[in-house]
Amino acid sequence: MNLKQLKYFLIIVEEGQITAAAKKLHIAQPPLSYQLRMLEEELGVQLMKRGSRNITLTPAGKLLKERAEQIFSLTTSTTRELELYKKGNAGTLSIGTISS
DSSP states (O other): OHHHHHHHHHHHHHHHHHHHHHHHHHHHHHHHHHHHHHHHHHHHOOEEEEEEOOOEEOOHHHHHHHHHHHHHHHHHHHHHHHHHHOOOOOSSOOOOOOOO
């Protein structure tokens, strides 16, 4: 499982259709379906039930959706925090003085 597969999964869930998600991602539908299938095979569970016009999350899919959202939230906040360190706006500054 990688971040790209999780991103694809979340967009499929958000759009409610693989075809609509593919359009939003600017990729063809078959590679997106393939990535979803590879994710399901790796995890060993079915994440969604595919209907003719929409998808429905399975209990495993609902759990993955929650966790994927947490992962992306943590990734975003970590990136923001590291940008602050890069700019020198975060961290600990220690100053020592000699009393005389």
